[in-house]
Amino acid sequence: MTLRLSAVLALVALLAACAHRPPATVPALLDRVLPTPVLMLGEQHDAAEHQALQRDVVEALARRDQLAALVMEMIEQGRSTQGLPSDANEQRVREALAWTDQGGWPWSIYGPVVMAAVRSGVPVIGGNLPRAQMRNAMGDAVLDDSVSSSVLQRQRDAIRESHCNLLPESQIAPMTRIQLARDKTLAQTAVQAVIPGKTVVLVAGNGHVKRDLGVPLHLPAGVDHKVVMAQAGSAAEAAAPTADAVWTTPALAPRDHCAELKQQMQKR
Template structure:
């Protein structure tokens, strides 16, 4: 029995509420929940291929509806874009325009389909991330601490500690948090500048960047409307899910010991 049938039969309020909060099952269903929106923030787990597949499908669907304004990506530095390239540009030209090399750390086979679907649609791909050349200055810029409330700043710092498995020296927590804040600010500014009336700018970033209570939404200018979609692999308790307007669930990933991997990286350095 689907949600519409449940509601039509006038069954319990609890069942109807459960249907209302059920994760969307198709891209059109997802878009019906979050549009219209000048900015649509799509969160992801970077190692979940189904999440990049969702992004590609969203790009193609919005393009068919003539609603796609641009795609802003965390994976590309601010200032880089495909603006000016023809829609039939090959991957080499696109990667050159975006500065996308193996050294960026973002695998082209993973994100190439999203990028190329955007280029084929005629909409631009815009880099939104903080340029590497600006990171050192950001780490030393205590003014970034004032971009958010004290409570948000402390939660961001706790997030840096946890995501680095408690292995970072305490002296690095504040500088690393400033980079996170600067990245959120950069992504927000890029998306806001790309807004086109009647269309949607899609922003692609990790779930931590798109969450309403800590990330990019806090840095968007007043009056810029937005919606947040959180993509998650496997079943996650609602209390553990980052705040958003919709959750897109995908199959669970094989278990990984991220802290063990990070510890090995630290030892190599």
């Protein structure tokens, strides 16, 4: 190998490493992914640093007058703060969004993200499939054709793994359809909120925003978007191929999610 070729290959490797190097600050992150009409922020739901990132991104875009809307997985489609004044108190905001802690999304964690958008004068919009529509989605075989056969299989495998192989096989296909319906609903909601020259921020779990598996597959052709996945600890390396940027945070304390899930299922 010649010296010149060695230098070229070394430069290519360096550039590749830089492309996947996590941005150190929110401004650096935005410089990497903007402009884009839709910015997807994936999270691990139990990592407080990820909700802090969402708040900081919302506030940074608002300061630039580039924030179109905040769409959230944590709120059902059809709910919105549209029409509320920017100084609305938290109680009014929660009522508009039908937000209760019993829904599994603690206000103490997500409230700062929501209120950052409200205070900036942009709407917070529910993007998740309404619970009332879930039963119909479970039996809607048309959803199986909304993605390729390989993506469908990977979604089914993900449902099995995320439920620690505790689900009966008969539930895998119906629950996968709910996941697909959620991705489709999130995509539709984000697109409807697009304003030329500004950015819709979509907040959802990492499984929903993966470029090769989730919401991006359900966007209409030609709708530009960027994906940022927030990952705790060593899991960040696995996220890089399916996102435009990865925001790394410290590793979380170990938890036996499967033992917790098994206990919950036994109680039911």
